[in-house]
Amino acid sequence: MKIVTVLTAAxxxxxxxxxxxxxxxxxxxxxxxxxxxxxxxxxxFTAIGKEFEAANPGVKVTFNFGASSTLAQNITQGAPADxxxxxxPATMKTVTTAGDAAGEPAVxxxxxxxxxxxxxxxxxxxxxxxxxxxxxxxxxxAKQVPCGAAADKAFAAAGITPKPDTLEQDVKATLxxxxxxxxxxxxxxxxxxxxxGDKVEGVDFPEATKAINDYPIVTxxxxxxxxxxxxxxxxxRSEQGRAALTKAGFTVP
Amino acid sequence: xxxxxAGAPAVLLVPALIGLAFLVLPLLGLVIRAPWRRLGPLxxxxxxxxxxxxxxxxxxxxxxxCVLVGVPLAWLLAQPGLPGRSVLRALVTVPLxxxxxxxxxxxxxxxxxxGLIGAWLDxxxxxxxxxxxAAVVLAEAFVALPFLVxxxxxxxxxxxxxxxxxxxxxxxxxxxxxxxVTLPLVAPGVLAGAVLAWARAxxxxxxxxxxxxxxPGRTQTMPIAVYLALETNPEAAVALSLxxxxxxxxxxxxxxxxxxxxx
Amino acid sequence: xxLDAHLVVRRERFTLDVALTVEAGEVVALxxxxxxxxxxxxxxxxxxxxxxxGEVRLGGELLDGPGRWVPPERRPVGVVFQDYLLFPHxxxxxxxAFGLRCGGASRRSSRTAAAALLDRVGVGHLAGVKPRRLSxxxxxxxxxxxxxxxxxxxxxxxxxxxxxxxxxxxxxxxxLRRHLAExxxxxxxxxxxxxxxxxxxxxxxxxEDGAVVQSGTPAEVARRPRTPYVARLVGLNLLRGVADGxxxxxxxGTIVTADxxxxxxxxxxxxxxxxxxxTRPDGSxxxxxxxxxxxxxxxxxxxxxQVEGAIPVTADVSAAAVAELELADGHQVWVAVKAAEVxxxxx
Numbered sequence: 055m056k057i058v059t060v061l062t063a064a065x066x067x068x069x070x071x072x073x074x075x076x077x078x079x080x081x082x083x084x085x086x087x088x089x090x091x092x093x094x095x096x097x098x099f100t101a102i103g104k105e106f107e108a109a110n111p112g113v114k115v116t117f118n119f120g121a122s123s124t125l126a127q128n129i130t131q132g133a134p135a136d137x138x139x140x141x142x143p144a145t146m147k148t149v150t151t152a153g154d155a156a157g158e159p160a161v162x163x164x165x166x167x168x169x170x171x172x173x174x175x176x177x178x179x180x181x182x183x184x185x186x187x188x189x190x191x192x193x194x195x196a197k198q199v200p201c202g203a204a205a206d207k208a209f210a211a212a213g214i215t216p217k218p219d220t221l222e223q224d225v226k227a228t229l230x231x232x233x234x235x236x237x238x239x240x241x242x243x244x245x246x247x248x249x250x251g252d253k254v255e256g257v258d259f260p261e262a263t264k265a266i267n268d269y270p271i272v273t274x275x276x277x278x279x280x281x282x283x284x285x286x287x288x289x290x291r292s293e294q295g296r297a298a299l300t301k302a303g304f305t306v307p
Numbered sequence: 308x309x310x311x312x313a314g315a316p317a318v319l320l321v322p323a324l325i326g327l328a329f330l331v332l333p334l335l336g337l338v339i340r341a342p343w344r345r346l347g348p349l350x351x352x353x354x355x356x357x358x359x360x361x362x363x364x365x366x367x368x369x370x371x372x373c374v375l376v377g378v379p380l381a382w383l384l385a386q387p388g389l390p391g392r393s394v395l396r397a398l399v400t401v402p403l404x405x406x407x408x409x410x411x412x413x414x415x416x417x418x419x420x421x422g423l424i425g426a427w428l429d430x431x432x433x434x435x436x437x438x439x440x441a442a443v444v445l446a447e448a449f450v451a452l453p454f455l456v457x458x459x460x461x462x463x464x465x466x467x468x469x470x471x472x473x474x475x476x477x478x479x480x481x482x483x484x485x486x487x488v489t490l491p492l493v494a495p496g497v498l499a500g501a502v503l504a505w506a507r508a509x510x511x512x513x514x515x516x517x518x519x520x521x522x523p524g525r526t527q528t529m530p531i532a533v534y535l536a537l538e539t540n541p542e543a544a545v546a547l548s549l550x551x552x553x554x555x556x557x558x559x560x561x562x563x564x565x566x567x568x569x570x
Numbered sequence: 571x572x573l574d575a576h577l578v579v580r581r582e583r584f585t586l587d588v589a590l591t592v593e594a595g596e597v598v599a600l601x602x603x604x605x606x607x608x609x610x611x612x613x614x615x616x617x618x619x620x621x622x623x624g625e626v627r628l629g630g631e632l633l634d635g636p637g638r639w640v641p642p643e644r645r646p647v648g649v650v651f652q653d654y655l656l657f658p659h660x661x662x663x664x665x666x667a668f669g670l671r672c673g674g675a676s677r678r679s680s681r682t683a684a685a686a687l688l689d690r691v692g693v694g695h696l697a698g699v700k701p702r703r704l705s706x707x708x709x710x711x712x713x714x715x716x717x718x719x720x721x722x723x724x725x726x727x728x729x730x731x732x733x734x735x736x737x738x739x740x741x742x743x744x745x746l747r748r749h750l751a752e753x754x755x756x757x758x759x760x761x762x763x764x765x766x767x768x769x770x771x772x773x774x775x776x777x778e779d780g781a782v783v784q785s786g787t788p789a790e791v792a793r794r795p796r797t798p799y800v801a802r803l804v805g806l807n808l809l810r811g812v813a814d815g816x817x818x819x820x821x822x823g824t825i826v827t828a829d830x831x832x833x834x835x836x837x838x839x840x841x842x843x844x845x846x847x848x849t850r851p852d853g854s855x856x857x858x859x860x861x862x863x864x865x866x867x868x869x870x871x872x873x874x875x876q877v878e879g880a881i882p883v884t885a886d887v888s889a890a891a892v893a894e895l896e897l898a899d900g901h902q903v904w905v906a907v908k909a910a911e912v913x914x915x916x917x
Contacts, residue, residue, distance in 0.1 A: 469651070469653075469655055470655055470657060472618050472642070472655075473649070473651060473655040473657075474657075474668070474672075475617075475618070475641070475642040475643045476616055476617075476618070476642050476643075476645075476647060476648065476649040476717075477643075477648075477668055477669035477672055477716070477717075477720060478643050478644075478669050478672040478673050478720055479643055479668075479672045480643050480672075483672055487668070488657060491659045492658070492659060
C-alpha cells in the first residue's frame, strides 16, 4: 500500500512540475518564463536572461536551446513554452501556420555566416572555394536547419558545390566538430565563432552578406505566463537587450 | 477430462498485461497513424533506401565485429579464478549505462583525428575514422558489444566443464576443445547475443551521429534520417519509423525460437 | 607398457596416498566406499588433477612427477566417464572419431575406423544417432569405443556400469569383460560395486580413507577380507582377535578354528555357515554361544539375521527356519559355527 501512495504522490508531483504559472493580479511580472530559443542564441540569451532577472526580481527565466526546427516541432506538438526565438523565418512559419503564435513575430536580430576553422587554421582555409576541396574535412549544418539553409544560399551565390563530410543537426554540433579539430572548416554563424572564443578562428567571406538570417521572436498563444512573456520580449528588444546581442556578434535592425 | 489448475494469478497477470500494453501501444500508434496513402512515394525515395541499406549493412558488420571480439572476451570472463573479474565485467558493462552520445564523444577523443590513437593513425597511415562508414560500424559495435559478451559469458558459465575434460583426454588441445566442443555447446547463447547486438546496433543514434557525423549514403543511418525528417516532415518520419520497425520485426521473427533457446 | 604410480593428493578431508602398479593386459579394480579417493586417483592418472607428491610412470615415461607434468591431451590415456560424457552435438560416429581427428587423422579415415569400432562393440547401427537418443547400455558402449579409438596405453573406467539399470547390467558387464580381456594395455577401473569388480578385474585394490587397505585377486580378497568394509563387500563375517593354537580369543568369547595360528589374527566365515538354534545344541560344533536377535531382513529367498552377544555375527537362515524358530528382535537364540568353516589368517 505504501508503495502505491508514494508512486501516486510522485506522479502528481511530476504532473505539477509543468505548472509554473504565477499570474499576479498587478503589472509586475512574476513566476517563471520558459523561452525556446535557437542554439545560436545560447550565449547571448543566457546573459540577457540574467540581466532580466536582475531587473525583474521575482521572475525566473528558463531556456531551452536547440535547433529551431526541432523546437518549432515541439511547440506545435504542445510543449509548454512562453516565448519562441527562431533562427529563420521558415522555422517560425511552422509555429505561426499552426496557430500557436500570439500576434505577429518581430525580427529582432540578424545573423551572418562565417567560416570557422580550428585554431591556427591548419588547412589554410581562405574562403568558400576551399569547401569544394575533397581532401579537406568539412562540416555543414543539415539543410533542414536554418544555418544549413543559409549556407545553401551562400554557396549558390558563390556558384560553388561544397563537398561536406557531415551534415550536423544543429549549429552547435557543427561548431563542436571544429573545436575538436575533427574537421578543417565549417560554416556557422559569426556569433558562434565569437562565442567559442579562442577555441576556433573565424574567416570572413564576401558572399556572407548574400545569406543573412533574420531571427524572429514571438510570444506564444498557449503561454502559461503571458504577462512575463511579453515583458521578456520587450526586454530583448530594448537597448539593454540589443547591446548584449550586438556584443555577441549579431546585427540589430 | 482435464481439470486444469487455475490460470495465472491476477497479481502477476495484471502487471504483465500492463507491461505488454506499454510496449505494444506505441507501436500500434505508429501503425495506425502512418500515412498509408502516401507511403509509397515516401518510402521509395532513394534517400530512404540508401539510409536503410546503410543501416542494415553497418548493423550486420558491427554484429560480426562484436562476435569476433566478444566471444573470446566472454571466454576470458568465464574462466574460473580470473583475477579482477568483477572489475573486468564492470568495464564491459559500461557502454550499457553510458549515454550513447557520451560514448560517441569518448570514441572521438580516442579515435578522432586528434584522438589518442586517431592522431597516430592519421600521421602514420593517413587514415581518419570519423565521417566514414567504418566509424558508424565502430560506434554501433561499441554500444552493442556488452549485449553479446554478457549473453555468451552466461552461456559459457552454465556449460558443463566436464565435456572439455573428456575432450582433453581424447587428445584435444585447448584451441581444439574451444572450437569443437565449447563453442558448439554455447552456440545458442552466441546467436541470442548476436541478435540482441544486431537490434541494438540497428537502432543506435547518439554515438553514431557524434562519432561518425551524418551524411547521406555514407554515415546517415535510418535513425538519424528519421530524426532529421521529424524536423520538417513528421509524416515522412512516421513512414520511415514504420519501415525500420517492419524490417526489425521481420528479421527477429525469422530467427526461430529453437535456434536461440538455451540447450 | 606398465603403469607405475604413487599417487599423493591432498584433499580437505583426507590425503590420498596410494601406490599402484598395473601390468600390460591386466585389469585392476580400485574399490572402496564413496569418498575414499578412488575418483581422485583416476583423475590424477588421467592428468585432470595434479599430484601433490609422488609420480606417475607409464611405460617408463614420467607423466607426472617432480619437475614434470604432461597435460591430459598428451597422455596415452583413455577414459570412460561415469556419465559417459558423449558430446551431445555430435553423432555416435563423430564422438568415436573425435579422438582420431584430434590426432591428425583425416575425416574419412577416422570415420572408417570409428565405424569399425562401433561394430566391434555392437552398436554399429547407431552410428548416425545423437547421444540423447541412446539408451544407457548403448551410450556405455559408444563411450568405450570412443576411449579405445585413440589406442591408449592406459584405459581408465570410472564406475563404468553404475548408470545402468539392474536388467541391462549383467549383459553389459560380461561384454565389458570380453573387451577388457582383448585390450592389450593397462586397464584400471573404479567401482563401489563388488560384483562388477569381482567379475571384471584380475586384481582388486581396496582403498579406504585415501589409503590401500588390501590388495589381491578377487578370490583372495573374497576369502580373506582385512577390513569390515571389505568383509561387507564380499559378504563375510569378519572378526579380529588373538590366536593361541586352535583358540582365538575375540572380545569376551572364544572361537575354535580347524587350523592353528598365533598372534593377532582375522577370523572369517560365511553367514551360511552360521546355524541358529532355539536351545543349546549338542553334537559336533565346538563354537556355540548364546546371542540375541538384533534384526531379521529378507535376503534373496532366505533371511539375513543379525545377532548380538559376546560375538556379533550375521547368519543366513531359510524362511522355513525363521518361521519354525519364531525369530524376532530381542529373542534369545544359540548360534553355532563349525570350526572347519572358519578361515583364520594373520592380521
